Amino acid sequence: MLPRMTLRERKRARTRQALVDAATELFERQGYDETTIADITAKAEVGARTFFSYFASKEELLFPESDERVQATLAAIADRGADEGPAEVLLRALSGASERSDDMVSPLAALRLRLVQTVPAVRGKGLQLQLDAQREIARHLADAFPELDYVRASALTGAFIGAITAVLYALLEEGDPAVLKTAVQTAAEVALEPWRR
Amino acid sequence: MLPRMTLRERKRARTRQALVDAATELFERQGYDETTIADITAKAEVGARTFFSYFASKEELLFPESDERVQATLAAIADRGADEGPAEVLLRALSGASERSDDMVSPLAALRLRLVQTVPAVRGKGLQLQLDAQREIARHLADAFPELDYVRASALTGAFIGAITAVLYALLEEGDPAVLKTAVQTAAEVALEPWRR
DNA sequence: CACTGTAACGGCAGTCATTGCAGATTTGCA
DNA sequence: TGCAAATCTGCAATGACTGCCGTTACAGTG
Numbered sequence: 001m002l003p004r005m006t007l008r009e010r011k012r013a014r015t016r017q018a019l020v021d022a023a024t025e026l027f028e029r030q031g032y033d034e035t036t037i038a039d040i041t042a043k044a045e046v047g048a049r050t051f052f053s054y055f056a057s058k059e060e061l062l063f064p065e066s067d068e069r070v071q072a073t074l075a076a077i078a079d080r081g082a083d084e085g086p087a088e089v090l091l092r093a094l095s096g097a098s099e100r101s102d103d104m105v106s107p108l109a110a111l112r113l114r115l116v117q118t119v120p121a122v123r124g125k126g127l128q129l130q131l132d133a134q135r136e137i138a139r140h141l142a143d144a145f146p147e148l149d150y151v152r153a154s155a156l157t158g159a160f161i162g163a164i165t166a167v168l169y170a171l172l173e174e175g176d177p178a179v180l181k182t183a184v185q186t187a188a189e190v191a192l193e194p195w196r197r
Numbered sequence: 198m199l200p201r202m203t204l205r206e207r208k209r210a211r212t213r214q215a216l217v218d219a220a221t222e223l224f225e226r227q228g229y230d231e232t233t234i235a236d237i238t239a240k241a242e243v244g245a246r247t248f249f250s251y252f253a254s255k256e257e258l259l260f261p262e263s264d265e266r267v268q269a270t271l272a273a274i275a276d277r278g279a280d281e282g283p284a285e286v287l288l289r290a291l292s293g294a295s296e297r298s299d300d301m302v303s304p305l306a307a308l309r310l311r312l313v314q315t316v317p318a319v320r321g322k323g324l325q326l327q328l329d330a331q332r333e334i335a336r337h338l339a340d341a342f343p344e345l346d347y348v349r350a351s352a353l354t355g356a357f358i359g360a361i362t363a364v365l366y367a368l369l370e371e372g373d374p375a376v377l378k379t380a381v382q383t384a385a386e387v388a389l390e391p392w393r394r
Numbered sequence: 395c396a397c398t399g400t401a402a403c404g405g406c407a408g409t410c411a412t413t414g415c416a417g418a419t420t421t422g423c424a
Numbered sequence: 425t426g427c428a429a430a431t432c433t434g435c436a437a438t439g440a441c442t443g444c445c446g447t448t449a450c451a452g453t454g
Contacts, residue, residue: 058412127328166348208450
């Protein structure tokens with residue numbers, strides 16, 4: 001066996017996952033507001049106080065790896081080809097992301113999307129993360145493309161994320177992941193069309 | 198004297214304003230988290246329970262007339278000239294809004310802008326309202342301009358608001374209202390440039 | 395002006411998220 | 425094996441928010 005992680009770390013990861021799983025199931029079954037931290041920790045078999053050593057708040061549990069997509073996008077910016085414009089880079093990042101991860105269609109993601117629609121606190125948290133991501137991407141875009149100042153970069157990023165969000169919300173009901181991915185990609189392309197040359 | 202409002206309504210408006218004023222001052226002095234609802238209601242001389250018959254939450258107090266700007270924008274869309282494209286309409290709405298109201302420079306607005314930067318709960322609420330506004334504007338744009346589908350409209354609106362937000366955040370320190378207004382207007386124009394035929 | 399229905403007030407008790415504190419427990423490492 | 429650091433947890437407290445409900449003030453009517 002390869003203890004790539006120490007026992008401590010493995011244990012911690014297991015508990016974390018147990019919390020996420022317990023919460024996910026309870027949220028599905030009884031709803032977000034109706035599920036208390038105590039319910040979650042009871043089901044995950046840890047003390048109630050422990051919850052807060054894993055997540056700073058109840059909402060945070062719904063956004064675990066939120067950083068990954070941002071990192072992937074930043075990587076796409078860094079790896080840009082000599083002939084790519086900013087819009088092309090974003091589109092490439094998007095198509096890469098939807099191939100690589102199931103993040104937009106995982107069960108947690110589906111639950112999250114639903115809760116973002118219906119629970120104010122969750123929506124607030126989600127938007128907060130989204131705006132942070134948006135700003136970071138804009139900053140990197142502005143750095144990478146001399147012809148793009150920060151305002152233009154912000155506008156471009158806003159258009160990109162705005163369009164994706166619009167489609168995601170509009171197609172909430174869509175069950176088929178492939179259809180959804182295609183729709184999102186197409187939407188982003190259409191939306192950024194004015195920015196290409 | 199013209200009792201355009203009944204005594205009851207005037208009284209209610211006065212109490213509401215008293216709450217806003219009390220909160221504003223306390224937030225300034227001791228900070229948002231350090232100010233409790235009890236503090237606010239004590240200073241405004243009403244019962245603590247009464248607070249919630251005026252505002253659904255502590256954050257909501259910071260966003261009173263948030264609807265007005267949206268309404269003004271929707272009106273601008275409705276009043277569009279035959280030769281105006283969607284980007285022109287948004288820019289006209291923006292310049293009209295900044296002339297008409299001091300909303301971006303009122304003391305409450307300044308406080309709000311600061312708190313949105315620093316207090317997560319406030320930021321969440323603000324973003325929530327912003328997204329709602331964004332969606333409503335996009336919907337109306339799509340309705341008003343046949344050549345604009347909902348996705349494109351969302352992208353355009355996202356670019357518009359994204360650019361404005363970027364500048365507002367970047368120029369947080371700017372003291373002169375005139376400078377700020379000009380910067381915002383210019384930024385929006387620059388950002389929407391790719392959309393103007 | 396008296397009368398009555400309704401809106402507004404404000405106290406009380408309860409739920410729940412979140413936090414600081416402090417005493418166990420467990421794990422990493424020498 | 426033995427100690428220091430990291431974790432886990434129970435306890436108590438704070439503060440937002442809600443439901444319940446008796447009291448008071450105001451509006452509209454005759």
